[in-house]
Amino acid sequence: MPHAPPATLESAIAHARKIALIDSTLSVLNWDERTGMPTDGIEHRAEQMQFLTGMVHQMRTQPWYGEALQEAEASDLAKDPSSEVGCNVRKLLRDYRRDVRLPQALVEALSYATTIGQQQWQQARAANDYKPFQPSLDRIWQLKREAADTIADGRSRYDALMDEYEEGATTATLAPLFQSLGDSLQQLIGELLESQSPPSGGVLERFYDVADQSSFCRAMCQTLGFDFQRGRLDVTSHPFCTSLGPNDIRILTRYDDHHFSMGFFGALHEAGHGLYEQGLPTAAFGLPAGTAVSLGVHESQSRLWENIIGRSQGFWNYAFPLAQKQFPAALSDVSQDTFYRAINRVERSLIRVEADEVTYNLHILIRFELEQALIDQQLSTSDLPGAWNDAYQRYLGVRPSNDREGVLQDIHWSAGLIGYFPTYTLGNLIAAQLWEAAQIAVDDLHEDVARGRFEGLLRWLRTHIHQYGRRYQPHELVERATGRPLDSTPLLHGLQRKYRRVYGLDPPGS
C-alpha cells in the first residue's frame, strides 16, 4: 500500500467498513458453496476464498490502522467501553492485536486447507470412510495448533482458540460447570428411560411432503418475527445461518419427507440465529457495535426459539391446528398431546444434530473432552475414531458402528472450527436463564405464545441482547439481562420440570 491514510479514527472506521465489505463477500461465496455450487467448482472457489482471506488479513494488519486505533483508545472518545465508539475502538483494537501476530502465510494456508477440507469431509461422510480424510484433517489440526501457539499469550492452546468464539471463556470455568450439568443430566436421563409410559416418536416418521414442510416452516419463521424482506430460507445439507449484509440474512435447513423434526426444528433454530442478526444495529454492520457478541449468545437465541418456544406445550396450542391443516394425511388422527410428547422424546442416540434437549449436552461434553486431547496431542487424529466411539459408550451408553454415525458426523473440524462446540452448551445455559428472566419481565408471555404472538418476547430480546452488539462481554451481557451470573440451575430445573411431566413421572401442572 503506497499511501497509508492519515491515522485518524475516521479513516480507521472507514477501513474497518471496507474489511466488512470483503468479509460479507466471502460469506456470499461460502453460502453459494454450501447451497448450489457444482462439486468440481471447489478448486477455484478455494483459490478465491484464500485470495480474499489473505487480502482481508493484510488490511486488518496495516500498521497505520493499529496506530489509529491505539491513539483513539488512549483518547477521551473511547473512555466508555459500552458506548458505540468505545466498543468499536476497543474491539477493533483487540482484533488487530490478535491478527498482527498471525503470519499471512498461515492465514492463507488455513483458508485453503479448510475450504478443501470441508469438501473432503463431505466425500468421506458420503463414502462412510474416515481413513482417506484423516491426513487432511490432521493438517488442519496442525495449522490450528500453530495459530493457537501464535496467539496464546500465556494461555493454553484450547483457551486461546475458544476465546475467538466466546470472549472470556476458559476451560477452568467451563469444565466444572459442564461436569456438574452432565452428572445431573445423566441422572435425569436414567429416571426418564425407566418410565413405564415413554412417548413414541412414530407420528413424526409418517410422510410429510417436502414442499408442504417448506411452506409450513416459512410461515412459522415469519410468525416468530423473521423478516423475509431482509432474509431468505433455503435448503442445504448442513443447516446454518449467515449474514450477507445488514438487510440480507440467510437461513438454511434440510428436509426429509419421513422426518418432520429435522426440517422444522432446523428451520426454527436457524430462524433464532436470523432474528438476532436482524436485530443488530444495521448502521454499524460489520463494526463491533453491529456484530453479534459471541457464539454462545448467538446459540442462546437459536435454542430459545427452537426448544424453549418450539418444543413447548403453549406453542403447539397455537401451531398444532395449523400443522394438521398443512399435513392432514399425517396428523388428522393424531392428538396434540401425542404430537407434543413425540417431539419431546428422549433417547440415548449417536447423532448430535438429531439429539433431544436432555441428551444434547452430553454430545457436547464428548467433543469438549476430545478437542482438548487433540489440540495438546494427547490424542492423534489416527486414534480419533476409536476414542470417539469409546467416549460415546461412556457418556451415552451407545457405540457407533461406523464412521458416519461417529467421527464423521460434524462439519466443524474440517472447517477449522475448533473450540467452537462448547458454545452450544453455553447457548443452552444462557437460553434457559434468559427465558427465566423474560417470564418475569414480559406481561402475558405464556398466553401470547399460546396465541402465536411473539412480539413481546422478541422486543425483550432486542432490548436486552440484540441492540448491544459487542458492547459488553458475553458474560456481562447475560448478567445485565438476567440480573445474575450464568449458572446451570435454570437449564437443569427447566429440563427436570418439563421432562418429568412428559414422561408421566410428575402429574401435569405440578
Ligand SMILES: [Zn+2]
Ligand atoms: Zn446454532
